[in-house]
Amino acid sequence: MLSARIVLIFARLAVWEASRRRLLLAVAVLTLIVIAATAWGFSKLAGPTLDRGQPLSETELRLITSQLLIVIAFLFAAVLALMAAVVGAPSISGELESGLALALLARPVRRAEMVLGKWLGLGALLVVYAVLSGALELIVVDLTTSYLPPHPVQLIAYVTGVGLILLTLTLFLSTRLAGMTAGIVPLICYFMAWIGGIVGGAGQALANDTLTAIGTATNLLLPTDGLWRGAVYAMEPAAVVAGLQQAGPAAAASPFSAAHPPAPAFLVWTAVWFLAMLALTLWSMHTREV
């Protein structure tokens, strides 16, 4: 039913717009500056330290680097979520409000093709950005400290997943809400889901069923924190994982640690969530008046 040709026209248009509006250039320049700054920071860490006058031991360096990397990755995931919301929010609502969509939708084009095209175009930008900048950061860390997280591919995949979830939710809201609202709501949801994850972790540590249930529920509604924990797990050296597993439920309390990788059932749920949210977006766009 849907035409892949038309979907790709809209996908290309979304990428074209990001490029013409200098979004790609601005993000690329800023990202390079940030990566250069972290490279400088890590190189200082690997060199002789001030108080002792000699370099950190390899174990110390590994531990500190892995923990710092987790904090950087957390900020990176948050920036990716922010970008997804800011870029996604006006992409449908703005065109509907300004009337730009009128001329496009009066062509032999299905609304689903327009929405899927935008999702594909913006999603592709997000994936390419996350993979390139994530890989570059890991290479820089490896070069300066000789440390590479145990599962770099999974790390980038999970963080990218966070961005894609925010993008999908934002596009859904963008079919019905004004741009600024469609951008703010997913961001609030993202941070609430993160806090929900912390509450759930505290519930596990304290064996409190209600708190644990809150964590599970927020993770089902918006699986960003579950993916974030997957990214954390991918960054933890084996010794850290072993320590966390020994610590038992108490380890679950920190939002920057994960004793286990995400359960397969959770990953399946995440895939279902994507499909359901996309279907909801298409339905919402199909039934709205232009």
Add this chain to the structure above:
Amino acid sequence: MELTKRYGATLALAGLTMTVPRGQVFGFLGPNGAGKTTAVKLLLGLLPPTAGEGWVLGRSIRDVEARRRVGYLPEHFRYQPWLSGREVLGLHCRLAGLARATWPEEVDRALRLVGLQEWADRRVHAYSKGMQQRLGLAVALLGSPELVILDEPTSALDPVGRYQVRQVIHHLRERGTAVFLNSHLLTEVEMVCDRVAMVDRGRVIATGTLDELLGGHAVRLRVGGLDLRQRASLDRFGRVDDDGEWITLRGLAPDRVPELVTEVVAMGGRVYAVEPRQQSLEDRFLQLLGGEG
């Protein structure tokens, strides 16, 4: 047929029934808020009808393919400000599914028709409102559509631009393209349309050719020396409207005016003035609106 659109309790279009013949310029007239744009959006599948059915070029308005041979200039026209005019046209060639080999020629032809060649490679954000409307017209003309829907196509144009739009509409008619012109500018409609429908508060209050709607030609006479019976007997020349001083005869062809004057004189009447006139669309429109109210 019986197209109806409701927004909650507001009835935007109440059982609209009309036909736009192929190859004709059809004017859709009405005051602001009459339901003109709603009707256009229903035809283009941009709004789902609450009830009723419509066909565009033989296909249901619910069918995406109905829009393949249709060009559309929206009332609130806006095009990607970050593209050049030429790129916007290229994008619409793609979306319309035109053969790739024809794109450059189609784009150049459309640009030429609306007089935008010199601005073709500038970004749309640098265009004036009028230039954006011209670009919208060019978009609507791409691919030689069989039906062109123009929603208030001259709202942002100066008199020269308006003249050019009329020329474009004449050109489309010569080519056999049907034009659906939504407008509240009655003189404009009068100049280009073959048929018109007048709409008010979501209902068509009159439809027909301009001649049918305006009752054809009319002549006003100021005559003395005739009694009431004699004045009424002039009805063999047309419908008589006698206000005591002036007699208006509607539906009288201009070449029969000398015959009318001869008859009046033969009956002993004295003719002070003879004014051939055609009722303007504006008169008729106000008359109809008044009648409805």
